[in-house]
Amino acid sequence: MGVFDTQLAVVTGASRGLGRDIALELAREGATVACIATKVENAASTVAAIEAAGGRARAYGCRVERADEVTATFAAIGAELGAPRLLVNNAGISDPAPTLDMSEDNWDRQMDINCKSVFLCSQAAARQMRVEGGGAIVNIGSILGRNAFPGTLAYCVSKAAVDQMTKVLAIEWARYQIRVNCVAPGYVQTEMIDELEAGGKLKIRDLERRTPMRRLGTGHEIARAVVYMGSSESSWVTGETLVIDGGWTAYGFYQGSKS
Numbered sequence: 001m002g003v004f005d006t007q008l009a010v011v012t013g014a015s016r017g018l019g020r021d022i023a024l025e026l027a028r029e030g031a032t033v034a035c036i037a038t039k040v041e042n043a044a045s046t047v048a049a050i051e052a053a054g055g056r057a058r059a060y061g062c063r064v065e066r067a068d069e070v071t072a073t074f075a076a077i078g079a080e081l082g083a084p085r086l087l088v089n090n091a092g093i094s095d096p097a098p099t100l101d102m103s104e105d106n107w108d109r110q111m112d113i114n115c116k117s118v119f120l121c122s123q124a125a126a127r128q129m130r131v132e133g134g135g136a137i138v139n140i141g142s143i144l145g146r147n148a149f150p151g152t153l154a155y156c157v158s159k160a161a162v163d164q165m166t167k168v169l170a171i172e173w174a175r176y177q178i179r180v181n182c183v184a185p186g187y188v189q190t191e192m193i194d195e196l197e198a199g200g201k202l203k204i205r206d207l208e209r210r211t212p213m214r215r216l217g218t219g220h221e222i223a224r225a226v227v228y229m230g231s232s233e234s235s236w237v238t239g240e241t242l243v244i245d246g247g248w249t250a251y252g253f254y255q256g257s258k259s
Contacts, residue, residue, distance in 0.1 A: 010034040011026065064120065083129060
């Protein structure tokens with residue numbers, strides 16, 4: 001038996017990367033998984049992988065930064081699968097640019113998808129959880145929510161906002177037995193990282209050298225943290241951000257060219 005047997009989990013940004021890994025891990029732990037992606041067909045492969053392994057899942061298309069679509073999607077999930085016991089706010093984008101050159105559209109897209117969507121989806125899920133006696137919300141933040149990087153203004157600000165939103169929602173919704181926590185990964189080997197390297201916006205080897213453990217994280221490692229934060233194993237944990245970064249945030253020593 002898994003820790004989420006008979007429970008419904010909702011994962012945003014479930015078509016690839018961390019979202020896909022999280023959805024697969026939750027299904028392995030017994031959850032029925034509602035996989036949300038921008039378009040329903042984008043989540044189809046994740047659902048197929050879950051079903052091929054004997055799990056249960058359904059795909060939903062939703063632009064999570066749009067209030068009307070979020071409301072409609074969570075209404076459909078409630079009608080078809082029931083109220084969620086776990087929501088994982090994973091949807092996010094990164095579009096680095098020097099601040100002097102950053103467009104308003106770039107700022108708006110990152111703030112909307114990385115931050116506004118967390119508010120909208122959390123609100124929609126919590127309204128259902130409150131009626132059913134509680135649940136858990138796990139937001140996917142980032143070490144860039146607390147470490148400033150040049151050229152990543154909108155991403156850093158959006159992820160810092162997720163940290164604070166986690167705390168506010170946790171203290172507001174504790175009375176409803178809804179726990180809200182955040183998992184903040186460091187650099188993880190995902191399609192997003194590969195795309196940023198291909199676009200010349202970072203070098204994976206440099207990230208590995210800067211990380212004390214000298215490697216990027218894996219999606220499985222982050223997914224296991226989500227399982228902990230979203231399950232009864234962390235039943236008295238709320239309002240917290242768990243940083244998983246191979247020692248990146250803790251490291252402050254400078255060795256020049258040998259670092």
